[in-house]
Amino acid sequence: MVTTAMPQPVRPVRREQQAPAANPPAAPLPETAHVRTDNFSVYYHDHPAVNRVTLTIPAGKVTAIIGPSGCGKSTLLRAINRMNDFVPGARAEGQLWYCGQDVYGPNCDPVELRRRIGMVFQKPNPFPKSIFRNVAWAPKINGYRGDLEELVERSLRQAALWDEVKDKLDRSALALSGGQQQRLCIARAIAMQPDVLLMDEPCSALDPIATAHIEDLIDQLKTQYTVVLVTHNMQQAGRVSDRTAFMYLGELVEVDATDIIFTRPNNPRTQDYITGRFG
Amino acid sequence: MSSGLAASFLISRSAGRRKRLAGLLGHAALFLTASSSALAILFIFYYIFRDALPFFRQRGLREFLFSTAWYPSSPEPAFGALAIFYGSGLVTAGAVLFAVPLGVSAAICLSDTLPFRARQMVKPVIEILAAIPSVAFGFLALVVLAPHLQQHGGTMLAVVAGVLGLPVAALGTWVASDLCTTRWTGRTRQVLRGVAVLVLGAIALLALYHGVSFLKALQIASGTNALNVALVLGIMALPTIVSVSEDALQAVGRELREGAYALGATRAETMLFVVIPAARSGIAAAIILGIMRAIGETMVVWMASGNAAQIPTPWYNLLQPVRTLTATIAGDMGEADHVTGSARYHVLFAMALCLVVISYTLNLVSEHFVRRGGRVGRR
C-alpha cells in the first residue's frame, strides 16, 4: 500500500518520453562547463559552510578541490548531487548548474540527478551483499533492461577489479580488502553510467599501494567521466588532477590548471597552503 | 551521452507536482501507520473510561476510594476498593523492598566488579529470568512456594534473618566502634575500641537473637499471602531493575570513576559517593519500571495472593492474604461478564482506569528521569 504511494523511480522508458516533452532538446553543451556554480552558498543552520563560490568544472577532466579540513570542500562536493538534502538544517543559496540546468531549481528531481552524478565516499561503503549484487543493485532498481552480467563485468573491468574478483562474484563484498572495496564502490557508481563522478577523499582510508591503484584508476576514468575529487593530500591532487581549486573557510580562493596552482599560484594564501605553512 | 539523457534529471512541472503529491501521500500513509500505537493508547483510555464512567455515575467516588467493604455479589452490593488498592500497594512495596537492594547491588557488581567474561555469563541469567512467563511464576508461587511457606514459613524466615543479620551485625559493630572512637589515638583508642566492640556486639547479638526467635515462632496460616506474592513479584521485577540501572551506571563514564580512584577512594567509596549519585536518575527510572512491572502483574497475584479483600492487621503484616486490583479484574470479570451494565461490571473498568492512570503517571515520571539521566550521561 505504501510502496505505490511513494515516489517511484521513473523507469528509463518513461524518462525518455517525458524529458523531451518537458524540455525542448537542449543545445549542445559547451565542453568546458559541465558543472558550474554561481555565487553558490550552503548554510548549516545559519553558518555558511560554502560561501559564494563561483566555480566551473569542465567535462572530461579531473578537477581536484583541496583545502584544510573544515573549509567546505566536501560540502561543496555533496551539494553537486544534492546529498546535503539529508543533512538536517542544511540549505543552499545561489545557483548550481549541471548540463546548463539549475540543480536546485523547481524542475530538478534529485533522485534522477543522482543517477547522472555518481559518488564515491571517504570510507569504502559496499552494501553487505555479494560483489555482483553490489554492482548490479543500482541498475536493477532503475529497471535496467540489458544484460546485467555484462554490465557488471564491464563496470568491474573499468574499475580495474575484474581480474581480482571474477571467480568470487557471489562472495560478500565485505570480505574484500579496503582498496578492493573502494574500487568496488567506484564500479558500483559507474555501473549507472553517470556523466560525473564525485569522489570525496576516496583514498583517505587506504594504504599507499591501494591509493596508487585508485589514482591510476582515476587517470583512466577521466577519458569517460568528469571527475571531481576532494582530497586533503596535495601530492595526490598534483598527481591526478587537471585542474585544482583551493578552498579556504568556505570560500573559493583560487582555481586554475593544476601545474599553475602548484608552481605559481596567484593568491598568497594558496602559496602558504601549498608550501605547508598552514593547514 | 546524448543531451536528452544528460538533461533527464529534469521533470515537467506537472510531473513534479504529481511526484510531490505521491510522496506526500506515502508520507501520510507511513505517518498513519506509525500513529497506530498512539491511536491504540487513545482507544484504550477512551474505552476503559467509557465503561468506567457508569460506575462512578451510579455509585460515586467516595465509597470506591474510602471504604473497605467489598461485597460486589451480595444482594446489597458494596464496592469499597480501599483494601484492594492497599493490597496492590502492599505487595508492590514488598516486592520493591526486596528487589531494589538486590537489583541495584547486582547492577553495581555487573558494571564495575565482574570481569567481562563473568558478565557474559550473568547476562543470560537475567534474560532468562525476564523471559519466564508470569503464569509460570504464579504456578511456582502457588504450587511450590506456598506449601513450603505454610509448613516451614517461620523457620525459613528465621534462617534468612539469621544469615543476613549476622554479617550485618558484625560489620555494623566493627564500623560503629571505629567511628565512635576516632576522637582518641594510640593505646587509649585501641582499649576503648575493644570495649565498644564488646558492648555493641552484645547488643546486636541480643537483638538478632530476639528477632530470630520471634520469626521462628511465627505461624503462617496460609501460604498464599502477601509475602509470597511480594517475593515472586520482586524476582520478576529484578531483571528490569538490574538491566536498566546497569545501563545507567555504565553511562556515567570512566572519567568520573578514574577521577575518584585517582583521589585514593576505594571502589565502594567511588561507587557510593560518585558513580551512584551521578547515575541516580537512571536508577530511579529503573526502580519505577520495576514498580510498574509489579503493580501491573496479574497472574502471580491472582494465583498466590489469597484474594481476600482486607487490610491486614497490623497494616504491615505481609503474612496475611490480600487482594489486588489486577487480580480483582481478572477474577471478577468471569462472573460479571454476562451482566454488562451492572455496577459490578463497570467497577472493574473503574479499577482498570486507576491502573492505567497509575502506570501512565509512573511512565511519565520514569521518562522524566531517563531524560535527566541522559543529560547527565552526555555531559
Add this chain to the structure above:
Amino acid sequence: MNLASRKLINRVFTSVGVLSILLMAATLVVIMGPIVERGLGAFIFRGTVEHRRVLLQQFGRGDREALEAESREVAAARRPVYDLLEAFEAQLTQGPAELRRQYRQPLNELKQHLQGLLGPFPGKPEPVLLRDRYGETRWDQARARCDHIVYAEHYDYSDPSRMGLLVRTPRAEQFAGTVLEPLFTYVPAHLEEMLRPRWTCYARFLTDVSYDSHFFGGIGPELLGTFYLTIGAILFAVPLGVVSAIYLTEYARPGSRVVALLRTCISTLAGVPSIVFGLFGLAFFINTLRVSPSKSVLAGSLTLGLLILPLVIRAAEEAIRSVPETYKLAALSLGATRWRTMVTVLLPAALPGILTGIVISMGRAAGETAPIIFTAAVSVGQPLALWQTFTEPTPALPWNIFNLCSEHQAVDEIRHVQYGMVFTLVLLVLLLNSTAIFLRARISRKLRG
C-alpha cells in the same frame, strides 16, 4: 575512619554485589529446577499397564495382543485383592449389624482408593466418568495411592493454639482381626506385579488431545492454541511495528513534537498492565468492533498484537538505526529514492536485529495470560482448524496452566500435566529467546568482521 575499616567496607561492598548476583543465579536454579525435573516427568515416567490401556483404548496406539497378555498376568496378580475384599464383605453380611456399621465408612474409603489404584472392580458396570475407568497410569502416583491404602490420614485439631497436625494410622490396625488384614501387606508387596510399571517416553504428550479434563492424554490443543495466538499477534504487530519504526527513523523529522508525542505514546503503551489490554480487547475488539461473536483466537491475537507492538517498534527502530549511515548514503547517491533505499538496503541489513525483536516478542506473546482471559481462552476445547480461528476460542498453554492448578477439581492428581504444561511453555519461551541471543551474537560477529 582508618584504612582497615575502609578496606573492610570495600570488601563487604564487593561481596554484597557478588552475593546478590549469586542469589539471582540461585533463584533461577530454584525456579527452573522443579519445572525441568517434574516437567520432564510428564514426558518420561514409569507408565503402568493402565497407561498402556488408555493409549490403546483412547488413542488406538500400542500392541493389542501384548496388552491383552499383560492384562491377564496383571489380573492374576490382582485376583487375591478382590478375593480378600469379597471374603471380607461376605464376613460383614453374615456378621452383626454393628460390625457393618463400624466398617462401612473405612471400607468405602478403602474401596475408593483401590478403585483409584487398579481401576473398576471386575464384574462391575463401567463407570460414567472416564477417570474412573482406569487405575493409576503413573508409577509415582500409584505408589502415593498405595501409601493411602496402607495408611489412613486425618488432621488433629485438638490443640487450638497450633495448626492442625497430620496423623497417619496404618489401616491394618483399623481392620485388625478381619480377613482383610493381609491385604495391607499384599498390596505394597505386589504392587509391581499388579501394575507393571515400565519406563515410558510419552512424547505424544505434546500433540495428544486430552480426555476427561486432562486426566488422560496430552496438551495438543493448548499448544496449538498458543501457536495460533502467537502467530496471529506477530502477523498483526510486525507490519505495523516495522512500518512505524521506518517512519520514526527515516521519515519523521527528528526532535519534532509529533515524534516526541509518538514516543510517549509508545512507552505508555508498553507500560499499560497486561490485564488492561485484556479488558480493552473485550470492550473494543469483541463488544465494539465485533470481530467475532464472542471470544476468539482472532480477538486474542489482536489484543496480544497490541501488547507486543511497542516491543516490535523499539526493536525494529534500534535495528534500523544501527545500520551504518554509509549504506544509506551510498544507496541515495546511486539515485535510489528513500523508500527504495529503505526496502532494498536498510531493511535487509537490519533484518537480523528486527528478527531478534520479533522472536523476543513471540516469547512474550506466547507467555502472556491476562490479555487472553477475556478475549480468547477457554478451559477445554478441541484443536482448531485454521478457519475456525476467526470465530472460535481456544485453549492455550498459559491459561490452562492457571486453570488446571487453581480451578480444577482434582488439582493434585494432574500435577504432572500442570508441570508438563509449565515446562513446555517455559521451554518454548526460552527456545525463542535463545534463538534471539543466537541471532544477536551473529549480528555482533558480523559487525566486528
